[in-house]
Amino acid sequence: xxxxxxxxxxxxxxxxxxxxxxxxLENNGKPRSIARSERALWIWVAxxxxxxxxxxxxPAPASEQNGLSPLLDGLTIPPETLLAxxxxxxxxxxxxxxxxxxxxxxxxxxxxxxxxxxxVLQVFWVAGQSSYTLTDYLANVPDLILQCYALYLLYTxxxxxxxxxxxxx
Numbered sequence: 001x002x003x004x005x006x007x008x009x010x011x012x013x014x015x016x017x018x019x020x021x022x023x024x025l026e027n028n029g030k031p032r033s034i035a036r037s038e039r040a041l042w043i044w045v046a047x048x049x050x051x052x053x054x055x056x057x058x059p060a061p062a063s064e065q066n067g068l069s070p071l072l073d074g075l076t077i078p079p080e081t082l083l084a085x086x087x088x089x090x091x092x093x094x095x096x097x098x099x100x101x102x103x104x105x106x107x108x109x110x111x112x113x114x115x116x117x118x119x120v121l122q123v124f125w126v127a128g129q130s131s132y133t134l135t136d137y138l139a140n141v142p143d144l145i146l147q148c149y150a151l152y153l154l155y156t157x158x159x160x161x162x163x164x165x166x167x168x169x
Contacts, residue, residue, distance in 0.1 A: 030105070030162060031158035031159055031161075031162050033153040033154075033156070033157075033158055033159040033162075034104075034105065034153070034154070034159050034162055036153055037104065037149075037150040037153040037154050037159065038101055038104065038105045040146050040147075040149050040150040040153070041097065041100070041101035041104065041115075041146070041150050042098075042101055043146055044097055044142075044143065044146040044147065044150070045094050045097045045098050045101065047142050047143065047146065048090060048093055048094045048097060048143075049090070049091075049094050051090075051139065051142075052086075052087070052089075052090025052091070052093070052094065053087075053090070055086065055090070056083060056086045056087045056090065057083075100114055100115055104154065107162070107163060107166035109163055109167075112154050112155075112163060115147065115150065115151060115154070116151055116155075118147075119144075119147045119148070119151060122140075122143065122144065122147070123144065126140045126144070
């Protein structure tokens with residue numbers, strides 16, 4: 001009987017030279033943890049789109065925009081322009097998250113690292129906001145939970161091992 005050998009991408013060859021996929025792997029040779037991480041990132045994209053649409057069409061009252069008031073004093077911005085800028089910002093954010101999710105799914109380590117850096121920066125940003133209300137903090141919970149879950153799956157076994165085996169930069 002031939003021993004079972006592991007091939008790159010964790011596809012196994014049995015004694016009759018047939019390829020088999022262990023239970024912990026998806027059909028494309030990725031660990032299930034990577035597939036789950038990708039799903040979490042796609043849910044994050046959807047959340048960003050939904051939250052962005054809400055924020056665009058239901059902006060915070062002027063009394064809650066304390067951080068922007070020094071920047072906006074003396075400026076008159078038409079509501080249509082502000083709406084367009086807000087929608088574009090959220091669309092670009094969702095597109096960048098989607099691009100990183102695709103790159104993570106193809107084994108690019110830089111995308112995994114970029115996600116980690118973005119997560120750390122967002123945590124510091126949210127924690128440093130003194131003018132946030134409880135509602136503002138709660139609005140960040142889905143973002144942070146989905147990112148934390150995805151990062152956990154990407155940086156622990158078998159996700160970490162898959163990235164080490166694929167060695168894409």
